[in-house]
Structures are given as C-alpha cells and as structure tokens.
Amino acid sequence: MKPPLVYGIQQIGFGPAGLGLIAVADREGRLTDLNKIGLAIHEKKINNSWNNFHLDLDIESNTPANFFISHFNRSGIFKPAFGTDLFNNLESHGASNCLLSSANKFLSEIALLSEGYINSINNSDIFFNSHIKQIVLDDNGLYHTTNEMGVKCTSKTLLFCIGSLEANLSAYGNYINSSDILRGKIDEYIFEKLTNIGSITIIGASHSAFSCALRVLYLKKQYQISAKVNIIARKKPKIYFENIESAINSNYILDAEDQILPNGTINESAGLRGKAAKLALDVMTGLEQDLTIIAPNIPYCINDSLVINATGYQPHPVNLIRENGEKIRLNRLNDCYVIDQNYRILDENGLPIVGLFGLGIGFYRSDEFKKFSSVDDFLGHGAKTIFDQLLKD
Template identity: 25%
Template sequence: MQLRAARLQVVGFGPAALGIPIAADRAGLLDDLMREGCVFIDRRARGEWRSLDYDIRSNSVAGDFLEGLSPDGRLRTVLRSPEARALQEAPDQPVALRVAARFLARAAREIADYTVRFDGAHTHFSTVVDHLRRDADGLFHSRDARGRTLALSRSAVIAVGARPRAGAAPRTVTSEAVLRRECDARCEAAAAAGVTIDVLGGSHSAFSTVGLLLREWGHLLRPGQIRVHTRSEVLVYRPQARAAAADGRTGAAGGTPGPGSALATAAPGTRPLHRFAGLRGESEALYRAVRCGAEPRVRLLRHPEEAGPAASPLTIAATGYRARRLPVLDACGEPLFPPGEAAVDDAGRVLDGRGRPVPGLFGIGLGHCSPAGPEGGGGDYPMAAVNIFHGRTADRITAQL
C-alpha cells in the first residue's frame, strides 16, 4: 500500500514533542494540521510514560507546565483534568515533578486520542525509527531497522530526547537513576558504610540528588561524606526577569515573545540565562546551607579533576545530557550531519554538516545544541524547559510548517 505524504511527522512523543500540537492549537491551526496529515512516532508503548518521573520538586513553578495550553483551544479539556487541577492549586510554587509528569502524560493521551478523528493523522506507539531519509523530492521517510518506511512527510521534527551523561569514573551512576529511585539500595549501603559519595555537577539535578540523599539517608551520613564537585561557579536564580524583546528577540510571528520567553540574569556581568537557569527553591536553600557551613554533611569542591572522584565507591553524575542518535540521510544514503548532537538554529531548524538549515527538518527538546550565538554559544543547549518547548520554540517551528 502506497503511503500518503503527511504534512508533518514528529519522531518522539515526549514532553517537547507535545509542544507542536499545543502550539498549533494555540494558533487555531490544529485541525488543519491534522487534516493535512500529522504523524507521531514513539518507541514507547501507549500509556508508558516515564518522562520527568523524578522524586523531587521542580525547578519551575506549577503554572509553567500549564501556560502553553489554550483555554479556548481543541485541547482545553486537558486544562479541566484532575491532573491540571493539581497544578492549578499553587501555580506560583514549585511542584513535585511526578505531579507534572502525570499532567504531561494526560496531555499526551488527549493528543493521541485527538489524532484518531482525522484520516491523515495517527500516533504510532511501540515503533522504533532507525533513521530518517530525505529523498530527492524533499520528502522525509522514517524507516525501521529493516529499511521499511514507517511514515512519509513533507516536514519532520526530531524530538527523540537525550540520555544523561554517565561520566567516566568507574562505578558511576547517573542522577537520573538516583532521582527515579532506581539506586536506593546502593545509596543506602554507601551512606551506612560511611564511604564518600561524590556528586558531579552544580545544577538543579545535582543539588536535588544531594537533597534526596539527605532526606532519605541523612541520619546515616557523617560530616563531609557527600562531596559536590563543580567545574564553575554555582548559579542561583534571580527573580528579576525581562522580556526577550528587550534583548532583541521576538516570537515566531515576529511580534511579541510567546510563552516561556522571559529571561533572568544570574549576576551582573554574566550572560542572559533562561528563566530556569540557576538554583531556586529547595535546591537553592540547600546550596546556601552547604556554602555557609550549616549543612556539614556536604562539602562543595570547585575542581573535580583535582579532587579525584574516581576513587569514590559511589559517584553520581549530574553533568547534563547527550543526544539520542537518530541518523538523517540524504537521497544517496549519506549522513546530512555528523553523528551525535544535531545543531539547531534559533528557528528550530536542524543544521547540516556545513551549518546550513536542512529544508523541512526541525529539532526540539534536549539533545539539540545551538551554534554560536546569543542564546547558546559553542554547542550549548538552547533554552530548555517545558514551557519554552511548548511556547516560543514550538511557535517558531509551527510557523514554518
């Protein structure tokens, strides 16, 4: 059977991928997109949602998870769900990430159910895309490991997420595994044995990991048993925010910034940071307690290469994420960009090996680095937060479809 070329296919169906239908709904274009063909492909089974399923509080307020959805759109029922009401109870306060995860899972179910109303739309679960191929006509083929085309489309969005960087030290585990409560036995054993626990990184994930260790096994820990290693100064969130337009940036429509466009400055003279950069809430309080000596069980070290964390019986890496690999090939089967992290420009367009946008190909979510510029610089991640994925970034992509 010959496949119909859809207007769009999105590889991945995690938090960032949801931004595409959410932004289309906000613009009143969701039904048009679905009629013209919109296909989502996800490797997970339907109902299998582990995104953001961490036993910590968010580094953002509850309302940030809600703000992308239009109360007047086709997806407004998501805002009336019990999961949404749990976030609406304290919209200006950080929230347990597992509460936010349940809300995003509800949004995913609603979007998947909405696609079945249209002949040209579909959500494929339990389907693994091995690579994308852009043919001579500019159409994108998502293919499985046997080379069979799963979907055909005029545009494509890569939203396959990223994996945590594991670290090079032996016996290293990731902060993600700890925060998912997959390493409880090992953490408890290390705490009880009095051995050093090294945490690599100075981000929200790092201090959330330390907070969990203190909360669960603090009674077993001795002074200085946890060491936090950072390569640079720890950033603390500053509440002073300014519109992105003041920095010369605009939203997708070329007018005012969309949701998630606010910036915060960490300290005078530093570069602008997105609204979730820097510690706040419980992570900030813990950092300040460690720094002033009020939390003696934790030591803060600035030079991990000199501290020798490889000697620790338990090393926890909270050092960021590495892109999941999804090769994109041209009509001749040659890679369009080098293996590894795909770079995207400020419009969300994926760049080829020469730094040129690949027509019709976009990237959203963790795992996409930025070229040098005001928002990234030298391979940094673009502004990364759910309300940015659901807001400005998704706006810019949907405006080009």
C-alpha cells in the same frame, strides 16, 4: 511492497516536546491548518506507556508549575484535563516549583487527549512501537522514514522531539545514574554505601545533582552517618534569581553569558530553583557544612567513593543519510544538537538543513539568546516558531 504514507510533517518522538505542535494549533484556533498539513508521529514506546514521561522523578521541578498548564487551551481539545484535582494542584503552586511527578501526570493526560484527537482525523496518524531505524533525505528535499516494522512514511518536513538520555560517565568506572536515586528506589543501597564506604561523590552541578545531594544528605543526617558528600562541578552552580538586585542581596554574582540575556533581562531557563537552589547557595555561603563543592582541577581521589552521575543529558543518536548513502552529520555543542533561532537543525558546517527542526531537551539554540530549551520553549515560543514556518511552506 506498500507505497509510503505521505504527510506534510513527520514528528519523531511523543514526549513533552512532542505535544508542542498540537498545543499551538489548538491554542491559536488553527487545528484545521494542522489537519491540512497532515501529521505523522512516531513513538517508540507502546501505547499504554503514558504513565512514564521521563518526568516521574520524586523531586521538585526546576520549572514553575504554571508553565506546565499555561500553554494549553482550556476550552479546546484539552478541556477535560482542566478542573481536575491534578490541574488544581498545579495551578495552586502558581510560579512556585511543584513535584515533577505531578507535572508528569498532567502532561500524560494531555498526551492521551492529543492521541484521541489525532486518531479522530483522516490525514494524520500516530504510530506507537515505531522505532525509526533509518531516515533518508532525498535529492528533492523529502524525508523518508522506515521503522522496524517496515512502515514507510514520506514528508517535506521532519521534526525531532527525540528527548535525551543520561550522559555516559564510563571514565569514572562504576557509577549510578542520578535518575535511579531521584526515583527513590535505592535508598537502602545509598544507606549501605554511606555506612561502608564513607564517601559519596556527585559529578555535576545540575538540578539533578543538587536534588541527589538533598536525598543523600537526608539519609546521612537521619541516621547520623559521618560519611562525606561531595559535588564535583566544572563551574560555579548557577542559581536562578528573579532580578539582578535579588542576586546582589544574596551575595551571588550572576553568570553574564548564560544567566543574563543581551537585553539585560534574566534568562528564565538558566539556574537552579527551589530546594536545590537553596542547598547550593547554603553550601557556597558556608551555611551547609555537610556538602562540599570541589572544582575538577583540585586533586581528589574517588577510588573509594560511590560515584553518582548527574552530568546532564545528551540526545538520542540520529541516523540521517542522503539518498546516495552519505551520512548527514549534525552540529553539536555541549553534547546537544545545535538549532538556530528558527529551530532548524544545523549541519556540521553550521548551516540549517532544509525542512529539519528540533525541539525540546537535547537541542541548543545557537543565536544570541543561547539557552537550553525549557518547558516554555517547547510548548510555547519554540513550537509556535516551527508551526508558523510550516504554514508558510
């Protein structure tokens, strides 16, 4: 049996959040420090799958375009990605929204450059087609991983960048996921349902939900179909405004818990932007009559309706055990794993697990600045916070 490969840190997942550590090290001129630590990346996809970063949806991003490019060093290892038509397109959008597929293509280029860099150094590796089937935390605080091909690795630190999948909506019977609509692949199916069923119900008030509504309303109006389109939302849709005054001028009351941070500033990560935000506001102010927002406590029959699942995402399951076989249960909130202000993952008792970090979608901050991890978080502040702790250790 081959001995395990030893690294300073193992990273599970190489999606957008998986670019964070390398981006920080390059941006701050500390790639040498990362090289000394030794990084192993496990990615379950095959190595030619960069054309799909789970961002290939035919919709606007809910994040300003400049967030996707501002965290990468233009004169470092990512220099070849700048000055291209793809970069120029994102830069031209500035603080405005961009097509999510454009951001996907740019991050895919960044990922390829990251892969090339990792392959060029001695004590770091990237393993593709590496689905981790078990993670063991031993009594000495070391993490041992084994993938389905039998490759074993050991490290002092483990970083989850595991991404997420659409939440299960089995309680509503048959349904389709928002991503199927937002990839623009089933317009004919939606058209048929609008014509034959006469009602489409979207569950959720997320950016995906209102983006789905935009697509459905486009088909409804283009073909002059009288079908009803409804959104079932647990809470009032959150709409992003640059400041409190702008919200007041639009007769919108901000959510004090989620949209306003304790220091009185606007939470950049909370709220709809762009066309999705305009649609939500138009519905709430009565300017849009073809879409209705319904609270879940209002009696409503969906038996004869096509149901679209836009309730959000939940993280991929984690199989983490101790050396004695005891399962380590993680703290969860809103279907996400909970992390503290240092991005350490918390156990079921709310205590940080030594050496275990989480970054990206699927993780929820537990400190007073509660917010879902945004692009700025996993390429900027979050990645830097974790990297700084690695250097201290």
